[in-house]
Amino acid sequence: MSLTTVCYRVALFALFIVIAASASCSNEERATAVSGTIDYVGSAEIHIRQQPLHYKYSDNIRHPVQPDEKGTFQVSIPVDSTQLAELTIDDQSHPLLLRPGRALTITIERASFPQSVEVEGYEEPWDDRYADYLEKEQPLLQKIQRQLPAFREADSTQVLSLYRQRYELAERYFKETPFDDFYHKAVGEYLVKRLENITHRRTQSGFHPEKERKNVLQTAKELDFFTFQSLHAQRAGIRDFTNAFANTFGVADSLEEELGQPLMQYDVKRLGYETLDSARTSVLQHIDERRARAYAQLYLVTERIGEMPLDIATPSYKAYLDEYSDFPRYTSFLQSFYREIKRVSPGEPAIPFALPNAGGQTVRMEDFRGRYVLLDFWAGWCIPCLDEFPHMNDLYNKYTRDEFEILAISIEEDSLRWRQSINQFQNPWPQLYGGNGFQQETFSAYRGGGIPFYILVGPEGHILRYNDVRPSFNLDALLDSLLNQQER
Incomplete structure (x- = not known):
């Protein structure tokens, strides 16, 4: 073997080592190492959940947390950008700010979770701020829960005022911080309650649903609800807002009166589809940012595919693929979901079990x-x-x-x-x-x-x-x- 060949192979080997090391570093930089301790586990299910693209039809992104006999744990979470995730124990959760390459160490007192959680690794004490926020939010939530039955009966309550106080509290604690999703989410929940109030009071003498709808839309614009950042922070994108907006038109009452019997919500959606869908879609005109509109429309098209016969959903599905081909993550999800629904449509074999x-x-x-x-x-x-x-x-x-x-x-x-x-x-x-x-x-x-x-x-x-x-x-x-x- 010539000296030239030996040198060439050594150089190739060295290059391979450099590339492998670089790839390893790159992988580490795209992950957050989360470790810590919990004082009691019992039979609890513990996991860290990242936000899926669609709250209902995307696969959940869950990373199991499995403490040892001493309560210590460690898990690596893939991340390519700063994002909020949820540390969940059974049905309660605490937010975690994940950043590529930045490790977090968590100390959990199970008895007081989610209030008592200490997190090391933040540049600011966000865990303390969140705990303080929860303490102040709790009395508002308790008052809301007590008054919701009367609110649904269209009686006079403080529910809307309490929801406004809640988003104002979140604004003081989280707006323009890495945790500002909590502010945007609270705004969205307040607006949805405003729309639900219209539905409950729609037939009251002296109440003007159309005027109130316009007021809610104006408030939504003033609070930047129709931005991508805000819609992405909501539990279900634009879905809850548009459904609540469509319900203000009294479609359920009209159908039940026509058929002479109470209907489940799903039956209302199916029988009143044209009116409800027209109302939901009309909300899109208030969204100016293209990315926000693509994200909002993704939710409406997905709901059609998941809830309506495919012959009804297909035209809007195809139109979305054409209009938003520059959003491959969204179109790929829709294409995959459409294929899955097609496999369980009438005429296909039942799923074996x-x-x-x-x-x-x-x-x-x-x-x-x-x-x-x-x-x-x-x-x-x-x-x-x-x-x-x-x-x-x-x-x-x-x-x-x-x-x-x-x-x-x-x-x-x-x-x-x-x-x-x-x-x-x-x-x-x-x-x-x-x-x-x-x-x-x-x-x-x-x-x-x-x-x-x-x-x-x-x-x-x-x-x-x-x-x-x-x-x-x-x-x-x-x-x-x-x-x-x-x-x-």
């Missing part, structure tokens, strides 16, 4: 070929789910098991609570345990966004209806029609 019943036996979707099957995804804490039970019992008694079956798939995270619920209600149809909340495998495969969530499967094992049937509303007539056709 194997789940345990209360006796521990495994029940499979394929066991029910030859009959119509309603898949009911539910949980004991879901009041609309429970409200459907009397109607489901009526249907269950009306049809034979050769004709129709109901499979209840609980997404309750606690199996003990599931057993308590099925013992309490004593529903006669098969009760299956899925667990894992909204991440339950079959529910996720169907791209369910909320519960109750219903899938009607036909005798050949294909999806007939995708979450547009309700035992209390239209399932009875639909089954009669299907069974009559079958007899011909």
Whole structure:
């Protein structure tokens, strides 16, 4: 081997080492190391959650925190920019400011979480400021909770004033700081409550809904609600605001009066789609910034795909891909979500599953070929789910098991609570345990966004209806029609 060849290979090897070291450093710089201690764990589920692109239809970005027997833990969180995440213990959370390459050390007192959390690694004592904010926010939240029932009945309350005090408190503590998402979120919640107030008071004598809608939109502009930074800070982008805005037009009342029966919110969305969608879409004209408009419209199109038949959702989906091709993260998400919904649309095979019943036996979707099957995804804490039970019992008694079956798939995270619920209600149809909340495998495969969530499967094992049937509303007539056709 010549000296030249040896030198060339040595140089290549050295270059490889430099590149590898550089890549390693780069990876470290794009992560935040989070370590610390917690004084008590017990059976708590602990994780750090980063914000997904879509609150309901994007996969959750969760990083499990697994303390050892001494309560110490360490986890590396990939980040490419400064962002807020949530340290969550069961159903409570504390914000963490993550910055690429900057480590955080956390000390948690479980008994007083989320107030008592010490964080080392910030350039300013944001943990102290957040704890102080929580202490002052708590009395406001307590007053709000006490007055909300009267607020929903359109009685005179201080709810709107309290929500305003809350966002003003957040403004003093967080505006123009790395934690200013809390300010923007509080503003959004205040505006939504203003819109809900219009819905509750819409028919009161002397009240002018149109004037109040204009006032809310003007206030939203003055508070910079329609900026990308503000919309991104909201729980669900523009969704909560536009839904509350659309509800101020009294579509639900008109439909219930026309049909002579109360309707679930989902049925109102479906039956009053054109009016509601027109109202939601009209809000976009108040958004000037292109990125903010792309983000807002992403939410509206996603909701259409997830909640309406694809033939209704497809035109706006295709229009979005054309208009916002310069936002590849948004368009890629929509394309992926559209494909997933298409795979569970009517005519496609039902998702196979194997789940345990209360006796521990495994029940499979394929066991029910030859009959119509309603898949009911539910949980004991879901009041609309429970409200459907009397109607489901009526249907269950009306049809034979050769004709129709109901499979209840609980997404309750606690199996003990599931057993308590099925013992309490004593529903006669098969009760299956899925667990894992909204991440339950079959529910996720169907791209369910909320519960109750219903899938009607036909005798050949294909999806007939995708979450547009309700035992209390239209399932009875639909089954009669299907069974009559079958007899011909």
